Amino acid sequence: MRQTPAALRRSARAHFTDPAKRRGLLVAFEGPDGSGKTTQRKLFKTWLKSEGYDVVTTKWNSSDLIKPIIKSRKAVRALSPEEFSLLHGADFRHRVEQVILPALWDGKLVIADRFLFTGLARDVARGLDLDWVLKLYGPLLWPDLVFYFSVSPVTSGKRVTATRMPSFYEAGQDVTQVDDPVESYQRFIARVIREYESLALIFNMITVDAEQSIGEQHRLIRRLFIEGRERPWSDWNADAVAEWLGNAGAGAGR
């Protein structure tokens, strides 16, 4: 017999607040391109493993089901801001259901290299309404900790263009209408960073000065993680977990 949403929410709460179990933790790394997130994520993962954590990593736009769909449309530059937003929302939702929630349910530590805030910052920078985009990501799953790697548009631009040419959508050429990818990137990333800075305040992210040395940043992340890992489970997540539990064929654990 199907359980009611209220019963599913109770199951979610009971599971994630059981003191006898090591509960799953979700840590998100956010920030613009060239902010050094990936370097820090790799260092963090290595350290967590040495501390005995079972770590799962999930990256932005990496769902096995949706990524090919997005990739083929990006290749022909066929996406409007709405389509771009909706397809990335679908990719995110699929990963929440297939990767993130199963791992959290099993008590693992999930590191998200970019989370929904990436979608919000980029979509709003493309001119979409924040309220519309935020609701697309509902029911919301809040990370236990969000590290925001803060860099200036100039630093981001320098770091990205030092090794490669930004791609069409990465450079925001679909909305800037600027032919030169480097110039377009510089304009677009300034908008994206502006949105990120607002989101970091609104959603109480932990800001890491990504212009500091790699070692300094890593030590700060370790310390803040140790301080933050004992936070209680956020009841805001009950709806997202309950929906996942209620979905037909959503795997083990129930």
Add this chain to the structure above:
Amino acid sequence: MTKTKTKTRKAKAELITVDGVEAAALLAEARLALGTGSRGGISRWDASGVFQELAVADEAAGTPSARTLLLLYAADLAFRLRWQIRPALAEGRTVVAAPYVDTAMAFGRAAGIERAWLVNLFRFAPRARKRRFVHATGARAARAKDGFVGFGCDQITAGAGRGARRRVVEQTAAQLRRLDRRN
């Protein structure tokens, strides 16, 4: 040279929507709604090919949930609006969108998704002046194979048995009747 002023009568552009669970019945109704000799066109589900790609995806990629399918439906609808519906309306032609928002709303409600989320999702889609529905009941609805509802029900009830599939299709049909009554 004498300037002559010619009066051009602007054709009445109209968006008509047709919603229902059966793809074949939707198309038949869309043709009826368009009428013979019309300069208009029909905008159909999956014009962007998103679902076609999903249908041939590796099983190991995992089945999509109703919410994921609805986000993809909305992406496909945004594509149809950009390339088919809005350009036709701008040229003064009638467009029949079959299916449109109501089919997705009904499917979402049948799958247990809250109305507020669905309303927000389709906020970008203009409201049609004429909304038509094709109703199917009982066994006929359960046989719905092609089209978004058939595809979606196959996906979200994969491995849950025929009974589960039938229930979702019938609930979608019931939701569409409700939407029609409010229309």
